């Protein structure tokens with residue numbers, strides 16, 4: 001199956017309520033997100049027109065609007081975290097998630113946000129979210 005991937009970077013802070021270690025405190029990551037899309041239906045011949053599944057530029061615009069602009073330089077926390085630490089509600093760049101903002105849950109947020117925006121005939125195939133250089137979560141169709 002034909003697939004194309006675009007890589008994005010963004011900076012975000014988070015804290016994991018209930019984590020036994022240091023990750024329960026607010027801290028930041030330089031995230032790297034790999035977005036892979038594929039044809040909804042496999043085709044035998046070459047691609048028509050400019051020969052693109054989706055223009056990398058279009059994929060970039062779509063993901064930037066759906067995800068990167070919403071997360072970059074934000075502080076992402078759960079409702080549970082805020083209930084336990086109400087003082088942080090004054091943060092200007094606060095974004096609230098209905099679950100703990102682990103790499104896994106963040107990836108589910110990203111999956112839903114991108115799916116809503118994909119053009120007809122294109123499906124999300126794979127997402128990889130690096131929290132650090134050697135830790136990543138992956139979602140595969």
Ligand SMILES: Nc1nc2c(c(=O)[nH]1)N=C([C@H](O)[C@H](O)COP(=O)(O)OP(=O)(O)OP(=O)(O)O)CN2
Pocket residue numbers: 016023101102103104131132134135
């Ligand atoms: N399954 C998950 N485990 C952890 C997550 C997560 O999102 N999913 N998140 C964290 C922390 O937020 C943070 O990312 C720390 O991750 P870690 O790989 O442990 O980071 P370090 O590079 O500091 O770890 P080393 O011990 O230096 O390898 C924790 N776990």
Ligand SMILES: [Zn+2]
Pocket residue numbers: 014023027028029131
């Ligand atoms: Zn973290």
